[in-house]
Amino acid sequence: MxxxxxxxxxxxxxxxxxxxxxxxxxxxxxxxxxxxxxxxxxxxxxxxxxxxxxxxxxxxxxxxxxxxxxxxxxxxxxxxxxxxxxxxxxxxxxxxxxxxxxxxxxxxxxxxxxxxxxxxxSPKKIGFSKEEHFEKTNLHYTVDKLANFRDKTVLISGGGKSAVDWANTLEPIAKKVIMTYRKGELTGHEAEIQRLINSSAEIIYHTEIKDVEGDDYIERAIIHQVETDERFHLEVDEVIINHGxxxxxxxxxxxxxxxxxxxxxxxxxxxxxxxxxxxxxxxxxxxxxxxxxxxxxxxxxxxxxxxxxxxxxxxxxxxxxxxxxxxxxxxxxxxxxxxxxxxxx
Ligand SMILES: Cc1cc2nc3c(=O)[nH]c(=O)nc-3n(C[C@H](O)[C@H](O)[C@H](O)COP(=O)(O)OP(=O)(O)OC[C@H]3O[C@@H](n4cnc5c(N)ncnc54)[C@H](O)[C@@H]3O)c2cc1C
Structure with missing residues (x-):
């Protein structure tokens, strides 16, 4: 040695x-x-x-x-x-x-x-109730296997380069990709942002994910509308947190x-x-x-x-x-x- x-x-x-x-x-x-x-x-x-x-x-x-x-x-x-x-x-x-x-x-x-x-x-976490539990099922910080997202409703939290990359990668295979982002504009490669904006993905600006709910799996996310201070639920199959x-x-x-x-x-x-x-x-x-x-x-x-x-x-x-x-x-x-x-x- x-x-x-x-x-x-x-x-x-x-x-x-x-x-x-x-x-x-x-x-x-x-x-x-x-x-x-x-x-x-x-x-x-x-x-x-x-x-x-x-x-x-x-x-x-x-x-x-x-x-x-x-x-x-x-x-x-x-x-x-x-x-x-x-x-x-x-x-x-x-x-x-x-x-x-x-x-x-x-x-x-x-x-x-x-x-x-x-x-x-180590990925930045949100501090959801049952976070550790859901990390074993459908709460992710990256995408290991694309197949896990096939035909699913995928919620991505974040709006930087990685979040945009994942949204573009998953959009053709997922049932639906939804992005929640605190700010009013995505950041990253211009062409990738444009590709995402022109795709079927839904980008909900000025929102943030507050918590997730479900038994073994996350079934819905609680979303906070930053400007109006309102809250609403989204039914989801997979959640990806991309906060750096x-x-x-x-x-x-x-x-x-x-x-x-x-x-x-x-x-x-x-x-x-x-x-x-x-x-x-x-x-x-x-x-x-x-x-x-x-x-x-x-x-x-x-x-x-x-x-x-x-x-x-x-x-x-x-x-x-x-x-x-x-x-x-x-x-x-x-x-x-x-x-x-x-x-x-
Ligand atoms: C989601 C995502 C997508 C990307 N896409 C692209 C792309 O399409 N094209 C592109 O060019 N770049 C891309 N990048 C960026 C690219 O991955 C990085 O620029 C590249 O990995 C940097 O390489 P590196 O060897 O400097 O560091 P890293 O790849 O980060 O490797 C550093 C290694 O050092 C280890 N390490 C750290 N500290 C210690 C320690 N004290 N003791 C022992 N080991 C230690 C780390 O654990 C790690 O294994 C992407 C990045 C991300 C996150």
Whole structure:
């Protein structure tokens, strides 16, 4: 356990997984740690949602992208530690980082890449009576299985990007999609909002869900009309609450190192992945800088940059960037039969 690694990546979402691949490409001894039982990060929140905006990849389900990223991340056999939350990072006198998990394990590393997204996330809840009970039946915070919503009346509470995405995804398969939103205008991608407005979904603005009622299952929701202060009931089969997430950023707060936070959210840093602690780099949603793209595509660029910086930290004479992958000796060796076949054509 206490071998010192060149780089330890914390978080196994798109940024962490691509960092693991890229670190292998740069011949770094690599470890990746995530608190979940499987790799994939936030993609677990939307396995059955179609992703359209990753360059070079035609529409792909969240689950399939997760599998491809996982396979790619394992190309160079990094050490993978799952179901462990990193609680503290310290630096010893010889500059090595000491990474502690909630299980009390200690991992040593010359550099660290923070790819923790928004930290440990838990969905914001409303505090319904019988909330825990209904969470086992038809109260949801995300959509795991589209089939569960087929031919149902689905009530979505929220009006941000995720709520709009889910409403559009469910509208063709549900019997009816109803959205309740406190404000008078949805937010998100213009085209997605327009698509929703032009669909059969019913959007009830200036309303909020107050409580839900039923025995084993939610049968009706109590809706509050904010402007008139009136209340009414809606008969529903499934309820999705989409009010964002509470973030647990204990990792930054408990570490003796001084992590400088961005004024909006995430770690303040540069597009190269440098943050306020030398030797620790960041990638993906956990990093913020001018021009940052908070999307999967942005996470990939951050990952390559952070790994290149980590490589130089470990070996100051190393090239600043890796060669294009087709010139990479390790990949050529791994894919020898393919290269031999291509050279014969
Ligand atoms: C509903 C929804 C739909 C989306 N749709 C799209 C889309 O269509 N296209 C697109 O480009 N983007 C989309 N996104 C955004 C995209 O998912 C994120 O930009 C992307 O996942 C960020 O990747 P990441 O690796 O930085 O972080 P994450 O995917 O959040 O992964 C971070 C990982 O680190 C783990 N972690 C955090 N703290 C610790 C710790 N202390 N110890 C151990 N592990 C830790 C987390 O649990 C998580 O597994 C969507 C997001 C949501 C919520």
């Amino acid at each position: 206490n071998d010192c690694y060149d780089v330890t990546i914390i978080g196994a979402g798109p940024a962490g997984l691509f960092s693991a691949f890229y670190a292998g490409l740069r011949q770094m001894k690599t470890k990746i740690i995530d608190n979940h039982s499987t790799l994939g990060g936030k993609l677990h929140v939307y396995p059955e949602k179609m992703i359209w905006d990753v360059g070079g990849i035609t529409p792909i389900l969240g689950e399939d992208l997760m599998l491809q990223l996982t396979e790619q991340a394992q190309t160079f056999d990094p050490t993978i530690i799952l179901e462990k939350t990193v609680t503290k990072i310290e630096q010893s006198e010889n500059q090595t980082f000491k990474i502690t998990t909630n299980a009390g394990e200690i991992h040593l590393s010359k550099t660290v890449i923070l790819a923790v997204g928004g930290g440990i996330l 997430y509470d973030r647990d950023n204990d990792l930054y707060e408990q570490s003796p190192l001084e992590f400088m936070m961005h004024e909006q959210h995430g770690l303040a840093g540069s597009a190269y992945g440098d943050i306020s602690v030398p030797g620790i780099f960041a990638a993906g949603d956990s990093l913020n800088y001018n021009g940052k793209l908070h999307l999967i595509a942005g996470a990939f660029q951050d990952a390559a940059n952070a790994v290149n910086r980590a490589k130089q930290w470990v070996e100051p004479d190393a090239d600043k960037v890796a060669m294009v992958s087709s010139h990479n000796a390790l990949l050529k060796e791994k894919n020898k039969p393919l290269f031999e076949q291509l050279s014969k054509q």
